[in-house]
Amino acid sequence: xxxxxxxxxxxxxxxxxxxxxxxxxxxxxxxxxxxxxxxxxxxxxxxxxxxxxxxxxxxxxxxxxxxxxxxxxxxxxxxxxxxxxxxxxxxxxxxxxxxxxxxxxxxxxxxxxxxxxxxxxxxxxxxxxxxxxxxxxxxxxxxxxxxxxxxxxxxxxxxxxxxxxxxxxxxxxx
Amino acid sequence: xxxxxxxxxxxxxxxxxxxxxxxxxxxxxxxxxxxxxxxxxxxxxxxxxxxxxxxxxxxxxxxxxxxxxxxxxxxxxxxxxxxxxxxxxxxxxxxxxxxxxxxxxxxxxxxxxxxxxxxxxxxxxxxxxxxxxxxxxxxxxxxxxxxxxxxxxxxxxxxxxxxxxxxxxxxxxxxxxxxxxxxxxxxxxxxxxxxxxxxxxxxxxxxxxxxxxxxxxxxxxxxxxxxxxxxxxxxxxxxxxxxxxxxxxxxxxxxxxxxxxxxxxxxxxxxxxxxxxxxxxxxxxxxxxxxxxxxxxxxxxxxxxxxxxxxxxxxxxxxxxxxxxxxxxxxxxxxxxxxxxxxxxxxxxxxxxxxxxxxxxxxxxxxxxxxxxxxxxxxxxxxxxxxxxxxxxxxxxxxxxxxxxxxxxxxxxxxxxxxxxxxxxxxxxxxxxxxxxxxxxxxxxxxxxxxxxxxxxxxxxxxxxxxxxxxxxxxxxxxxxxxxxxxxxxxxxxxxxxxxxxxxxxxxxxxxxxxxxxxxxxxxxxxxxxxxxxxxxxxxxxxxxxxxxxxxxxxxxxxxxxxxxxxxxxxxxxxxx
Numbered sequence: 001x002x003x004x005x006x007x008x009x010x011x012x013x014x015x016x017x018x019x020x021x022x023x024x025x026x027x028x029x030x031x032x033x034x035x036x037x038x039x040x041x042x043x044x045x046x047x048x049x050x051x052x053x054x055x056x057x058x059x060x061x062x063x064x065x066x067x068x069x070x071x072x073x074x075x076x077x078x079x080x081x082x083x084x085x086x087x088x089x090x091x092x093x094x095x096x097x098x099x100x101x102x103x104x105x106x107x108x109x110x111x112x113x114x115x116x117x118x119x120x121x122x123x124x125x126x127x128x129x130x131x132x133x134x135x136x137x138x139x140x141x142x143x144x145x146x147x148x149x150x151x152x153x154x155x156x157x158x159x160x161x162x163x164x165x166x167x168x169x170x171x172x173x174x
Numbered sequence: 175x176x177x178x179x180x181x182x183x184x185x186x187x188x189x190x191x192x193x194x195x196x197x198x199x200x201x202x203x204x205x206x207x208x209x210x211x212x213x214x215x216x217x218x219x220x221x222x223x224x225x226x227x228x229x230x231x232x233x234x235x236x237x238x239x240x241x242x243x244x245x246x247x248x249x250x251x252x253x254x255x256x257x258x259x260x261x262x263x264x265x266x267x268x269x270x271x272x273x274x275x276x277x278x279x280x281x282x283x284x285x286x287x288x289x290x291x292x293x294x295x296x297x298x299x300x301x302x303x304x305x306x307x308x309x310x311x312x313x314x315x316x317x318x319x320x321x322x323x324x325x326x327x328x329x330x331x332x333x334x335x336x337x338x339x340x341x342x343x344x345x346x347x348x349x350x351x352x353x354x355x356x357x358x359x360x361x362x363x364x365x366x367x368x369x370x371x372x373x374x375x376x377x378x379x380x381x382x383x384x385x386x387x388x389x390x391x392x393x394x395x396x397x398x399x400x401x402x403x404x405x406x407x408x409x410x411x412x413x414x415x416x417x418x419x420x421x422x423x424x425x426x427x428x429x430x431x432x433x434x435x436x437x438x439x440x441x442x443x444x445x446x447x448x449x450x451x452x453x454x455x456x457x458x459x460x461x462x463x464x465x466x467x468x469x470x471x472x473x474x475x476x477x478x479x480x481x482x483x484x485x486x487x488x489x490x491x492x493x494x495x496x497x498x499x500x501x502x503x504x505x506x507x508x509x510x511x512x513x514x515x516x517x518x519x520x521x522x523x524x525x526x527x528x529x530x531x532x533x534x535x536x537x538x539x540x541x542x543x544x545x546x547x548x549x550x551x552x553x554x555x556x557x558x559x560x561x562x563x564x565x566x567x568x569x570x571x572x573x574x575x576x577x578x579x580x581x582x583x584x585x586x587x588x589x590x591x592x593x594x595x596x597x598x599x600x601x602x603x604x605x606x607x608x609x610x611x612x613x614x615x616x617x618x619x620x621x622x623x624x625x626x627x628x629x630x631x632x633x634x635x636x637x638x639x640x641x642x643x644x645x646x647x648x649x650x651x652x653x654x655x656x657x658x659x660x661x662x663x664x665x666x667x668x669x670x671x672x673x674x675x676x677x678x679x680x681x682x683x684x685x686x687x688x689x690x691x692x693x694x695x696x697x698x699x700x701x702x703x704x705x706x707x708x709x710x711x712x713x714x715x716x717x718x719x720x721x722x723x724x725x726x727x728x729x730x731x732x733x734x735x736x737x738x739x740x741x742x743x744x745x746x747x748x749x750x751x
Binding site: 094109 | 176177178180181185189265270492493494495496497498499500
């Protein structure tokens with residue numbers, strides 16, 4: 001876990017990693033973490049996480065965070081899901097999906113699956129843009145300020161740091 | 175292509191493949207454990223499997239070495255199956271519908287020995303059946319009256335107390351109302367006022383008197399209306415309470431009769447001594463049947479529905495599954511046909527169980543069972559037919575018919591009672607059992623005819639001559655038949671038995687038992703009457719109190735009527751012309 005957190009910090013501070021790669025990873029983790037793990041839609045989420053060039057360390061860290069949060073939010077998901085599943089206007093849609101074999105596999109008719117999926121999908125886009133904005137601001141202000149501190153200057157100016165960075169660059173190419 | 179990571183796709187495929195391999199490696203033991211766990215919770219004793227084998231092409235499952243422990247005898251299996259195999263419909267399985275068209279259950283064996291106990295938890299305490307309590311009579315030791323009454327909920331006391339409470343409340347209410355009604359003083363006041371009018375003279379006096387008299391009449395009539403309403407109310411209540419007090423007085427007699435019937439100590443019970451020996455065994459048979467029916471009910475019981483949407487309650491934190499209307503409804507779980515073949519020492523049995531499902535209302539057909547015996551040794555034929563009907567979940571109905579012809583009994587314990595146990599060494603028996611359960615109402619008929627019997631009945635109390643006589647009489651019986659009926663509810667049913675054995679037992683011990691029965695009845699009556707005497711006296715006292723109020727109301731009603739009549743008759747003075 002400490003290793004993952006360190007990796008995330010490295011990525012956050014790295015100019016090579018685009019903010020959207022980190023944001024998208026966290027947003028995918030939002031879906032996978034809040035909804036029940038063994039759900040069919042999570043297979044698609046994992047496929048996208050692996051195929052799209054999103055940051056895996058951020059995804060894993062955020063996945064742990066959202067999975068813990070899901071326990072506390074289960075009652076809310078149940079309420080949202082039950083409300084959606086028993087809404088009269090949607091009855092026709094759910095009935096049609098219920099009669100399709102594929103959708104049966106998705107467990108969409110479970111109140112927590114439905115509730116957590118609605119919750120995470122609603123938050124997906126706003127969270128993506130908010131994180132993008134936040135990371136950019138972090139890099140512009142906090143990271144730039146930290147680089148100007150005497151401690152950072154002393155460390156980055158040292159020979160040891162130079163060797164370490166050279167080693168890290170070589171290792172990342174392997 | 176900057177956003178695509180092709181190595182990720184390969185990683186995804188590799189992870190998926192590894193997971194599938196693991197799933198395929200462990201799914202068999204997972205299924206095995208699930209079946210053992212579910213079966214154990216249904217049966218209430220260990221259900222074990224030697225193995226489970228899932229095949230994907232074609233999709234099917236084979237279970238081997240199924241052992242179902244007898245919950246009443248944990249060192250024996252009530253049922254053992256060598257192999258159970260079936261194919262499943264894959265398309266339906268995707269829709270989470272477990273539909274099995276044909277299931278084969280082979281190598282069935284019944285009542286086999288286990289190598290280790292299959293008990294889970296402690297067995298429940300067995301309640302002594304009424305027949306076992308009644309059979310104590312045969313020892314000529316009367317049941318302890320105090321113990322008998324401690325076990326009984328005397329209805330007479332309840333009836334007396336309830337009636338007394340109501341009468342007391344009504345008496346107090348009427349006494350309070352009576353105080354508000356015109357009393358003797360008020361009646362005398364009316365009389366005085368009328369007398370005064372009588373004494374008036376002249377035209378002025380007559381005119382003034384008339385007005386006053388009309389006012390008095392109005393007042394009296396208003397009072398009479400109030401008294402009359404109370405009188406009517408009280409009269410009807412008094413009549414009703416009179417009946418109830420009468421019924422309460424008769425209630426102790428009813429209690430005595432009920433207790434005597436329960437212990438088979440009535441005249442009919444004494445004439446039906448055979449039931450004391452056979453009744454216990456039959457009760458066990460019916461109770462066993464009901465226990466197994468309860469277990470079967472767990473399989474065929476439908477899920478609950480709420481407001482037209484079926485909601486399956488799952489564990490907390492896992493939400494609920496909302497079920498919607500299906501265009502082509504199918505049960506969630508269905509075994510359309512299960513063919514059973516069993517080889518027991520008696521011979522080969524084969525049978526068919528159809529429509530095993532918890533959603534009979536969706537399927538529209540009940541579960542049916544038919545098992546019959548072929549090429550049997552020691553019996554000519556055996557047939558079991560049953561139906562468990564939950565098509566209309568609100569009115570469940572179960573039926574069973576079981577018939578055995580020419581069954582050779584060998585060392586069969588007819589009665590295990592501790593005074594005169596009866597063992598049938600050898601006999602030929604025909605059995606017929608028909609039972610119906612509608613909701614919780616039970617109706618069962620059991621008939622049997624036993625021939626060429628060698629009965630061994632021994633008195634365990636050899637000093638008791640009557641018991642020895644009974645044992646000797648039973649040992650001489652070569653053939654007998656009995657017909658029994660069980661009626662009542664699942665929790666409380668009564669067994670009536672009529673048997674040839676009655677005549678034999680009556681000849682041996684009927685006279686002495688009748689004497690004992692009368693002695694017991696008299697002691698029981700005395701104790702019940704002693705218990706109810708006090709409350710009955712208090713009840714009568716309260717009723718008399720209510721009748722006193724009734725009399726007081728009637729007295730005031732009559733008094734006021736007389737004053738009113740007086741006022742109408744001659745209160746006004748005669749006119750001068």
